[in-house]
Amino acid sequence: MIQIFFQFDFLRYSLYTGMLIGLLAPLLGVFLVVRRLALISDALSHITLSGIAFSLLLGRHYSYFAGLNPMYMGMAFSVGGAIFIERLRNVYRYYKELAIPIILSAGIGIGVVFISLANGFNNDLFHYLFGSVAAIRQSDFHMIVSITLFVLVMMLLFYKEWFFLSFDEDQAVISGIPKKTLHFLFIIMVALVISASMRIVGILLVSSLMTLPVASAMRWAKSFKQTFLYAILFSEISVIVGLFSAFHLDIAPGGTIVMLNVIILLISLLLKRKGI
Amino acid sequence: MELLQQLTFLERGVLAGLIIGFICPLLGAFLLVRRITIITEALSHITLTGITAGVFLSQSIMWLTFINPLYTGLLFSLMGSILIEKLRHIYKGFQELAVPIILSSGIGLSAILIGLSQGSTVEWYNYLFGSIVTVSLFDLLFILITGSIAFLILIGFYKEWLSISFDQEFAKTSGISVRRLNFFFSLLIAIVISMSMKVVGILLVGAMVTLPVAASIQIAKSFRQVVLLGILFGEVAIISGIVSSYYFNIATGGMIVVSGVILLLIANLIKRGKQFVSTFDVLTK
Numbered sequence: 052m053i054q055i056f057f058q059f060d061f062l063r064y065s066l067y068t069g070m071l072i073g074l075l076a077p078l079l080g081v082f083l084v085v086r087r088l089a090l091i092s093d094a095l096s097h098i099t100l101s102g103i104a105f106s107l108l109l110g111r112h113y114s115y116f117a118g119l120n121p122m123y124m125g126m127a128f129s130v131g132g133a134i135f136i137e138r139l140r141n142v143y144r145y146y147k148e149l150a151i152p153i154i155l156s157a158g159i160g161i162g163v164v165f166i167s168l169a170n171g172f173n174n175d176l177f178h179y180l181f182g183s184v185a186a187i188r189q190s191d192f193h194m195i196v197s198i199t200l201f202v203l204v205m206m207l208l209f210y211k212e213w214f215f216l217s218f219d220e221d222q223a224v225i226s227g228i229p230k231k232t233l234h235f236l237f238i239i240m241v242a243l244v245i246s247a248s249m250r251i252v253g254i255l256l257v258s259s260l261m262t263l264p265v266a267s268a269m270r271w272a273k274s275f276k277q278t279f280l281y282a283i284l285f286s287e288i289s290v291i292v293g294l295f296s297a298f299h300l301d302i303a304p305g306g307t308i309v310m311l312n313v314i315i316l317l318i319s320l321l322l323k324r325k326g327i
Numbered sequence: 328m329e330l331l332q333q334l335t336f337l338e339r340g341v342l343a344g345l346i347i348g349f350i351c352p353l354l355g356a357f358l359l360v361r362r363i364t365i366i367t368e369a370l371s372h373i374t375l376t377g378i379t380a381g382v383f384l385s386q387s388i389m390w391l392t393f394i395n396p397l398y399t400g401l402l403f404s405l406m407g408s409i410l411i412e413k414l415r416h417i418y419k420g421f422q423e424l425a426v427p428i429i430l431s432s433g434i435g436l437s438a439i440l441i442g443l444s445q446g447s448t449v450e451w452y453n454y455l456f457g458s459i460v461t462v463s464l465f466d467l468l469f470i471l472i473t474g475s476i477a478f479l480i481l482i483g484f485y486k487e488w489l490s491i492s493f494d495q496e497f498a499k500t501s502g503i504s505v506r507r508l509n510f511f512f513s514l515l516i517a518i519v520i521s522m523s524m525k526v527v528g529i530l531l532v533g534a535m536v537t538l539p540v541a542a543s544i545q546i547a548k549s550f551r552q553v554v555l556l557g558i559l560f561g562e563v564a565i566i567s568g569i570v571s572s573y574y575f576n577i578a579t580g581g582m583i584v585v586s587g588v589i590l591l592l593i594a595n596l597i598k599r600g601k602q603f604v605s606t607f608d609v610l611t612k
Binding site: 092093155176256269306307 | 359591
């Protein structure tokens with residue numbers, strides 16, 4: 052049952068990729084939740100869809116883009132979306148929370164227009180939306196490995212600064228931490244991880260891998276570091292079990308992974324009845 | 328009723344669109360001032376779960392074939408709104424977590440149900456992104472009835488809502504039952520989402536609620552103006568979206584949202600222009 056994942060290259064790659072994502076997503080997710088930015092991942096994942104759709108559209112008209120991995124364009128759009136959210140927050144100074152629903156709905160809407168221009172309402176799109184076990188190619192895998200390395204190095208370098216910013220922003224700024232630059236770097240990392248995870252988990256479900264394990268971990272953990280450990284543990288369990296069951300039941304892996312996360316969350320809510 | 332039966336499929340779609348373009352921004356204005364616009368995204372995603380559950384049940388269990396996915400969608404989004412309140416209570420220090428939790432579990436469950444039920448993926452795209460040509464007579468009736476219910480509730484409680492939205496403490500002391508009104512409000516959001524879904528699609532309902540009001544608040548000088556301009560922008564977005572999607576043969580929901588985005592940009596430009604003119608006036612004086 053499990054051996055089959057090591058017999059075929061594409062399954063092996065998606066298993067490895069899944070495990071890397073299971074590490075990265077909750078790692079960034081903890082900071083997102085603590086900084087009350089959990090929804091930003093939803094907005095960025097939806098704008099990634101427009102990027103992918105745009106790349107598919109270009110691929111139909113220009114042969115140069117046909118060979119390009121849609122992931123790159125998705126990445127570019129999601130980084131652009133991250134910058135745009137910050138701008139919108141300035142524009143709507145009194146209604147800052149509007150920035151996220153605006154980007155979220157605009158992202159999906161523009162995506163739909165591109166898809167329909169590219170006549171892309173087919174099975175491929177479904178894989179982008181809800182994920183697929185067999186979508187990982189070797190080039191995707193290499194890309195995700197380099198993203199993982201980048202994020203891990205950044206985390207090691209700036210962990211203290213982000214930790215400080217998350218818990219006492221004013222004090223952190225006063226003690227000379229460059230808040231804007233670090234925040235921007237962090238959002239870029241979120242955008243990268245989203246576009247990396249999208250192949251397996253699907254655009255609509257990427258954000259849940261960033262929030263759900265953290266929400267469960269918060270019930271168990273007694274310290275900030277423990278929150279990381281529990282969150283990564285939960286998300287690895289859900290990714291691995293989710294991938295296997297999705298393959299054997301022939302359904303989208305995004306669905307099984309997220310539902311396993313929901314089950315873990317429900318168990319944590321039942322077992323640990325403490326107020327947070 | 329006879330009048331409705333005589334409409335062609337395109338006229339039905341346009342009429343449905345106009346009703347949605349009216350109700351969505353109206354609701355959106357209240358959500359905006361209460362800072363809970365994002366709740367529509369969560370509830371619309373859980374409506375998708377309801378629809379997939381309805382389709383799945385009607386396919387797999389014989390005596391449930393009569394189930395209309397619209398109703399299960401409505402049911403799920405009602406349950407979703409109650410669950411969000413519950414989760415807000417559980418995660419007291421991190422209330423904003425409730426929305427992403429509901430949003431992602433809604434989509435996750437529907438991904439599984441879509442995988443389990445038969446039927447082509449193309450059918451699902453109609454639910455996800457909307458389609459104006461599939462509005463049946465029954466759908467139009469559903470939209471008309473739920474639309475008027477939503478309108479009546481909004482108008483009936485206009486003053487109470489205004490009071491809650493701007494000063495919850497004051498509303499409480501003046502004897503308004505905030506709890507009950509909050510419940511009504513979630514009910515209202517659920518109703519509006521399930522009525523709009525057929526035309527604009529589940530993933531795009533949030534846009535109809537957010538974008539017109541986000542545009543109008545940049546120009547408007549009072550709450551009433553926010554509502555009225557929002558409705559105007561909503562209708563313009565719907566009409567231009569439908570017309571352009573018809574001529575360019577692009578998905579309707581997408582074009583409606585893109586027109587909404589364009590209106591938002593124009594509104595922001597106007598505001599900026601005004602600011603520029605006023606600073607120019609100050610400088611020249």
